[in-house]
Structures are given as structure tokens and as C-alpha cells.
Amino acid sequence: MRQPFVISSGIVLAAAALLARPGDSGAAVPAGATLRIAAIVSQDAGPYEEALGGFRSHLEQQGLKTQIDLYPLHGDAAAASPALQRARQDRVDLILALGSLGTQAAVHEAQDVPVLAGLVLTADDLGRSANVTGVVLEFPVETELRWLQRLLPRQRNIGVLFNPMENQGRIDAAARAAKAMGLNLFARKVESPKDLPGALDSLNNRADVLWGVADQIVLNPQTVKPILLFSLRNRIPFVGLSATWVKAGALYALDRDYDDIGRQLGEMAVKIVQGAAPGALQPAPPRKVVYCVNRRTARLLKLDFQDSVLQGAQAVID
Numbered sequence: 001m002r003q004p005f006v007i008s009s010g011i012v013l014a015a016a017a018l019l020a021r022p023g024d025s026g027a028a029v030p031a032g033a034t035l036r037i038a039a040i041v042s043q044d045a046g047p048y049e050e051a052l053g054g055f056r057s058h059l060e061q062q063g064l065k066t067q068i069d070l071y072p073l074h075g076d077a078a079a080a081s082p083a084l085q086r087a088r089q090d091r092v093d094l095i096l097a098l099g100s101l102g103t104q105a106a107v108h109e110a111q112d113v114p115v116l117a118g119l120v121l122t123a124d125d126l127g128r129s130a131n132v133t134g135v136v137l138e139f140p141v142e143t144e145l146r147w148l149q150r151l152l153p154r155q156r157n158i159g160v161l162f163n164p165m166e167n168q169g170r171i172d173a174a175a176r177a178a179k180a181m182g183l184n185l186f187a188r189k190v191e192s193p194k195d196l197p198g199a200l201d202s203l204n205n206r207a208d209v210l211w212g213v214a215d216q217i218v219l220n221p222q223t224v225k226p227i228l229l230f231s232l233r234n235r236i237p238f239v240g241l242s243a244t245w246v247k248a249g250a251l252y253a254l255d256r257d258y259d260d261i262g263r264q265l266g267e268m269a270v271k272i273v274q275g276a277a278p279g280a281l282q283p284a285p286p287r288k289v290v291y292c293v294n295r296r297t298a299r300l301l302k303l304d305f306q307d308s309v310l311q312g313a314q315a316v317i318d
Contacts, residue, residue: 034065035094035273038087040080040106041072042099042119047258051098051118054262055269062270073101080105088113094269097134100125107132114278118265119258121214123283130279135264138214139254139285141174145181147289148239151252151309152209157184159207159236161199163217164189170213190218200230210238212245212253224248235301243292247317251297255314257288290314 039055041048052070059066069090071083080101087095088110095115097103103117107127117126117134126132148158158178162171171187178185186206188199196218203210210231212219219227219241228249231238240250268281292315298305310316
């Protein structure tokens, strides 16, 4: 059941900014008209609520008259297609797809409506349609390595495990970035679970830190224990993917400001309203970085965080 949410303001963008430009495929609407948006929300979780809240807030601050029809999928992929059909029947001006379930359906089924996607991992998840853009979760490798230098300034030798079918391009980019930053990257291929023990052992005398990248073969619920045990036994800190990994024993992990991701999506929506084609807007990574640290793990590894690092953390596990 869709739930209407209406944002209105006495200040409306100037008419010239809301008129479509020839040849563009944005969702430009006449001055004073209400912009209708269908929000396809894949999961019931805090990050989705925060992103949607940031999106709403930004549009409200811009003075747009906006009606947001909410279509929660509750984690059910089968609910995505009917939700999109209803949204298109209602002739919405824009689709906001939060999460992979809604995004995958929108990319394949809503090619005649501008689509903004968020809370998906990479730009590859957005497809190549000219009507789709958004904000992805994956940070550029340069961002991750700069934060590694900031949080672990003495660690110069970085080990990483990866499945080449999924992450060869990212690892190649990381190797170039590491060299430019004066770091040494030791990358080990893991093409199946049986390769993991040997790959870890090969890093024992080479890596000062083990950097985790999102990888379905390397980092999954079955590999948590062996990776964290390797880290603790060999005193090689592991950089996790999320706060969940940090709670389990990773030294730290970067995370996103989900409210700000929603605001980034709101900024893109305004540009589309002004007539920009979604395909002309490059998918963007999160512009804000937050992080959490595990001070208990740091003590076990005989590492000390600077006071400024602890003070700046979103969460410190002790």
C-alpha cells in the first residue's frame, strides 16, 4: 500500500528553472506544479529511513512542492514489479529506488521515467540506461587508502584478498593508488573458499594490515572467524567493511552518513527537475565518511589510536 507524503512550501523555484530544455529527458514540471515521486524502499532498516529523511529534507529546503508516494518492499523482491507498475500508472515524475531490490526492478522496468538510486554498492548496479543515476555505497579506493594512512600511519604494507571475477578492476585501481601514495599493496587471489587459508598465510610476513574489500567469496559469514583469527594471532589489523565487522573484532571500518546520502540524492533530483538528463549526472560515491573503531582489538594488537582518532569516531567499541 503506497503512503502519500506531501511536502509543500510557499517558496517555489523560479519558473525558468523548472522548464524542460529541448533534448533533455529530465522530470521538469511547470512552475508551481507538484512533483510526484515514487520512493521504492527495499528494506525496513535505519539507513533506508535516514536516506529517505535526508532526501525529503533537501527537497523541502529547496522549496519544491513535492508528493512522495512510499512503496515499502519489506525485503520482498516480488513486490518491486507491482510497486513500479502502480507508480507508472500514477504518472510519477521521478522514481527514488533505495536498495538493490528496488533498483534492479527500476533499471529493467522503468526506462521511461527518471530513476535515482541509492544504497546500492557500485555504479554497475545502476545499469547503463540513460534514465538512471544515483549515489552508490562504495568509496573510491583512494578514499579508503587515505583513511588507512590517517588511522594507521605506520602501516605501509597492505595485504588484500580478492576474487578476480568480482574485484580485479578495483584491485588494479588500488595498486596504482597505493604506489602513488607510497604504500605497498600485496594482493592475493581467492577464487574459491579453499584458497583462503593459503592466501592468508602468504601475507603473514608481508602485510602490516589486511584491508577488506566487499567480495562475496572472500568476505562472508563463513570467513569471518578465520580472517579475524589470522588477524589476532599474527597481530595484523584487519580493516572491516562495517560496524558489524568491527564489533566482531576488526580494528576499524569506514561507514556512510546515510542522511547525507539522501541529501545528495535530493540535489540530483533538483537538477533533474531543472531539466538535466539523469544520464548526464555521473553516479557519485558518498561525500561524507564516518568510521568506528575497536579499542579492545587495538590493545590486543598492541596498537594505539591517537586521541583525535578516538574523538572523531562515530563509535568506539571497548
